[in-house]
Amino acid sequence: MAANANTLSVSEVIDRQPMGRFQIRAIALCCFVAVLDGFDTQCMGYLAPSMARSLNIPLKAFGAVISAGLVGYFFAALTTGPVADRWGRKWPIVFSTVTFALFAVFTARASTLNELLILRFLTGLGLGGAMPNLVALATEYAPRRALATVVTLLFCAMPLGALLGGVTSWVVIPVWGWQAVFYGGGMVPLAVSVALVWLLPESVPFLALRRADQRAVARVMYQIAPDLAGTPGVHFVSLEAKPQHTAVRSLFTEGRAFGTILFWIPVFLNLLMLYFLVSWLPSLMVQQGMAMSAGVMAVVMFSVGGILADIAQGPMINKWGGGRVVTVEFAS
Numbered sequence: 001m002a003a004n005a006n007t008l009s010v011s012e013v014i015d016r017q018p019m020g021r022f023q024i025r026a027i028a029l030c031c032f033v034a035v036l037d038g039f040d041t042q043c044m045g046y047l048a049p050s051m052a053r054s055l056n057i058p059l060k061a062f063g064a065v066i067s068a069g070l071v072g073y074f075f076a077a078l079t080t081g082p083v084a085d086r087w088g089r090k091w092p093i094v095f096s097t098v099t100f101a102l103f104a105v106f107t108a109r110a111s112t113l114n115e116l117l118i119l120r121f122l123t124g125l126g127l128g129g130a131m132p133n134l135v136a137l138a139t140e141y142a143p144r145r146a147l148a149t150v151v152t153l154l155f156c157a158m159p160l161g162a163l164l165g166g167v168t169s170w171v172v173i174p175v176w177g178w179q180a181v182f183y184g185g186g187m188v189p190l191a192v193s194v195a196l197v198w199l200l201p202e203s204v205p206f207l208a209l210r211r212a213d214q215r216a217v218a219r220v221m222y223q224i225a226p227d228l229a230g231t232p233g234v235h236f237v238s239l240e241a242k243p244q245h246t247a248v249r250s251l252f253t254e255g256r257a258f259g260t261i262l263f264w265i266p267v268f269l270n271l272l273m274l275y276f277l278v279s280w281l282p283s284l285m286v287q288q289g290m291a292m293s294a295g296v297m298a299v300v301m302f303s304v305g306g307i308l309a310d311i312a313q314g315p316m317i318n319k320w321g322g323g324r325v326v327t328v329e330f331a332s
Contacts, residue, residue, distance in 0.1 A: 006231070006232075006233045006234050006235060007234075007235045007236075007237055008221075008228070008234060008235070008236055008237070009236075009237060009238065009239045010204050010205050010208045010217070010221060010236050010237070010238055011205055011238065011239065012239075013221060013224065013225050013228070013236070014141065014142075014143055014204075014224060015143045015144045015145070016143070017143065017224055017225050019142070019143065019146060020223070020224055020226075022201075022220075022223040022224055023141045023142065023224060025199065026137065026138070026141045026200065026201055027138045027141060027142060027150055027153070029195075029196065029199060029200050030093075030134040030135075030137055030138040030154065030200075031134075031138070031153050031154055031156075031157045032157075032192065033093065033097055033130060033134055033189070033192065033196070034130075034131065034134050034154050034157035034158060034161070035157045035158075035160050035161040035164065036097070036161060036185070036188060036189040036192065037100070037127050037130050037131055037134075037157075037158065037161060038157060038158035038159065038160060038161020038162050038164075038165070039161035039162070039164055039165045039168075039185055040100055040104050040123065040127055040161075040165075040185045040186075040189070041069070041073070041127050041158070041161070041162075042161065042162035042165050042278045042279070042299075043165040043169065043181055043182070043185055044062070044065065044066050044069065044120070044279060045066070045278045045279040045280065045281065045282055045283070045299065046165055046166055046169035046170075046181075046282055046295075046296055046299070047169060047173075047178045047181060047182075048062040048065075048066070048279075048282070048283050049282060049283050049286045049295075050173050050177070050178040051116075051178050054177070054178065055110075055111060055112075055113075057112075057113050057116075059283055059287070061113055062283070064113075064117060065113070065116045065117055065120050066120070066275075066279045068116075068117045068118075068120045068121040068124065069120035069121065069123055069124035069127070070124060070275065071121060071124065072120070072121040072122060072123065072124025072125040072127070072128060073124040073125075073127050073128035074124075074128060075124075075125065075128065076096070076124065076125040076126070076127070076128030076129040077128040077129070077131065077132050079129075080092050080096065080128070080129040080132060080133060081132055081133075081136075084132075084133050084136065088202050088203060088206050088207075088210075089133045089136055089137040089140070089202065089203045089206060090137070090196075090200050090201065090202040090203070092129055092130075092133045093130055093133045093134060093137065093196065093200065094193055094196050094197060094200070095129070096125075096126045096127070096128075096129030096130035096133070097126065097130055097189050097190075097192065097193040097196065098126070098189075098190065098193045099122070099123075099125055099126030099129065100123050100124075100125075100126025100127045100130065100186075100189065101126070101186045101187070101188075101189035101190035101193060102126075102186065102190065103119050103120075103122045103123040103126065103186075104123055104182050104185045104186035104189075105182065105183060105186030105187065105190070106119050106186075107119045107120065107123065107182045107186075108179040108180075108182035108183050108186070109179075131158075134154060135151065135154055136203070137200075137203050138150050138151075138154055139151065140203045140204070140205045140206070141201075141203070141204070141224075148313075148317040148318050148322070149315075149318075152310050152311065152313055152317075153310075155310050156306075156307050156310040156311060159303040159304075159306035159307050159310070160303070160307055162278055162299065162303045163300055163303035163304060163307070165181070165185070166296045166297075166299050166300040166303065167296075167300065168181055168184065169181055169296055170293060170296045170297075170300075172184070201220055202220075204217060204220045204221060204224075204236075205238050207220070208236050208237055208238035209238035214235065214236065217236045218234065218236060221236050266326075266330050269330075270330070277299070277302060278299055278302065278303075281295055281298050281299050281302070282295030282296055282298070282299060283295070285298065309329075313325060313329075
């Protein structure tokens with residue numbers, strides 16, 4: 001708290017309040033968009049064999065298509081963090097959702113390898129721009145005691161999206177073709193992006209840090225802490241300092257470089273294995289003469305395992321700490 005009794009830190013107020021409907025709605029919206037993000041990120045793995053046959057493109061060429069999407073994802077994930085630090089979390093999420101929705105729809109109309117490369121790169125820009133800001137916004141509305149649980153829910157959403165992508169592909173492709181999966185994977189997030197404009201709040205710590213209209217900050221805070229609504233002269237502030245460097249650069253300053261590199265290495269290896277399995281397992285199984293449904297089921301079960309592990313991980317981190325849990329997970 002600040003010295004003035006009527007000046008309150010937004011983060012401290014959020015930490016001491018029970019999780020209310022306003023926060024649950026904001027976090028739930030972030031999780032739902034993350035599910036759609038996971039659906040569109042992973043769907044190429046299910047669709048590549050059908051697309052290769054339909055478009056007469058060699059299956060091995062889809063390695064470049066899948067990589068194009070991941071390059072776009074990587075570029076956007078690096079660049080939208082600093083943008084959000086300056087302009088807020090909400091609108092980058094909305095614009096990123098619109099971007100991956102539109103280009104997913106356009107992908108359904110692609111007919112050449114070059115078109116697929118360009119469209120998947122542009123789709124990746126939207127996918128990569130959404131996820132970091134979803135995590136940031138959700139965690140900024142969560143009390144500190146619930147952070148591990150909220151982050152776990154967000155990262156459950158990605159494999160849940162992959163699971164839904166597998167089930168959808170299994171059902172839809174034999175009836176309407178692979179194009180229908182892209183249409184569905186684009187139209188749903190496009191509709192959701194419209195709802196986000198009205199329902200998704202801006203990060204209140206960001207508003208307070210940037211000294212936005214105090215009435216706008218107060219309106220949000222009174223929904224989080226209704227008991228403060230009757231207190232006269234309350235002024236909400238952020239006690240955090242404004243970042244002096246870009247988000248990426250700050251990871252390597254003030255003694256954080258070694259820890260950053262040490263953390264990035266296992267995360268990189270984890271994602272390498274994850275994207276390889278999800279993106280290529282159905283295709284590899286088809287090439288071995290198995291049914292497409294077998295490849296889809298294999299990835300679906302892989303995603304189910306990821307969801308169950310994510311659900312168990314939150315309570316374990318709360319009990320034993322993140323370092324121990326992550327070390328055991330990577331060792332196993």
